[in-house]
Amino acid sequence: MTGLAVERWGESGPPIVMVHGSLNSAAAAFSEQKVLADRFRIIAPYRRGYRPSPPTDRIDPDRDAADVAELLGDGAHLLGTSMGGVVAMRAAALAPGKVWSLTVVEPPALPNGAGRPAADLLADALRNCWAAAEDSEPATFVARFLRVLNVDLPLPSPLPPPLLEAARNLMTERPWETGVPAEALARASFPKLVVTGGGTPGFEAVADALAEALPAKRVLFPGSPHAVQRIGQRFNDEFLAHLSR
Template sequence: MSYAVENWGSGADRIVLVHGSLGVGAAAFGEQKPLADTFALAVMTRRGYGDTAPIDAVDVLRDAADVIELLGDGAHLVGTSMGGIVAMNAAGRRPDLVRSLTVIEPPAFALASDLAPVRRVAEAMRKHWATADRTKRHAFVTGFLAALEMNMPMPDPLPPPVNAAAGVLVTERPWSVDAPVGAVADARFPKLVVAGGWSEAFDGISGRLADLFNVECHCLQGAGHAVQKVGEPFNALLRRHIASA
């Protein structure tokens, strides 16, 4: 199995949801299940995660091709964290299939490398990947979160889903991923950028991205990096965004 999809709801308008690096598939978007009262949600599990086949390394462009396949003849697209990078790559390649785009704190560090907090976090991640023992997953995840300046203690041993996701995380290079921001900015579909207000670095990245898209950066506090987990405030914002499409 290359990638997996869990479907919620049967509305006429479809939403494709793309997860990030540690919260996977439906676990990343459980708070969005109420949207199934109106929409048909396709919750993606990217290659290498969950019960999909093992991979050698994360490939954002390959994941983007999978998202394009999921878009079918057109859908709204939501990506959180690294899923936001994947979503932007899909949207840049096939803007004709995207009804609207929502990105939640994507790690587009290069976009805001002139900002000191962004440079600081990117450098901390580079150092962590260069020095950490990738076979010791709890230590690796703990160091990753510390590099992100995220206060999120992890149990030892890691919960099985997080432990499995960590095996994929070690193959990423989060500080160096690219997204076709120009192509997305030029596309006619509505764009929404959401930040969590917990991180100077991610606030800086999200604000810069919103400026490039010529849209407002919305801040929803209370769930840290996984902003969608605030639940109804995010869902209400997404409903309004989709209604504008």
């Protein structure tokens, strides 16, 4: 067993494994999806390094992917947001026979968008952001990171313990290196959906590249936050239509 702490919502119906991203948690990331628990069993793990799951010295998307693949059990739908989308895609490639559908929200799979100007610009900006972070306080780093993504999110000062923990985790990531195995996913028969909110051009370019390579249905909800699933019903309606396919 993975040893991860897991939120479980719903007692009957098909399972959905939902994977949160950086600067987030299982409960917060998918609060708008809890309404689906009347017809699905939702399994939302806290990735390693995010309490109450075990701590980690660094975020490892491949280790996270192995954890998620184990949670698929005999089969499940799979949803991942931000870095959780990268983890979900890597998990789907590990266990394609256990994935009934795959949905990803603004995954930072920047190597998959290489050659597209907006993706390359974002990769360079993130690389520079990390290069300048060696002596930075977590709060300073997170503020700089959010500016790179064009995310307007006021940060509390000081950072509360869960956000401080998440910030330290983020500082160990390398998003400009977190590609996904598109060829393996393209060979898998389950339906795929790539969702974005339009706020970060680099993520739009990555999503376009993934939609072509997987191939996947591509949906844009203009004006939405990076965590598009938080818009609630509009996302849920699209997500449910995807599951029904």
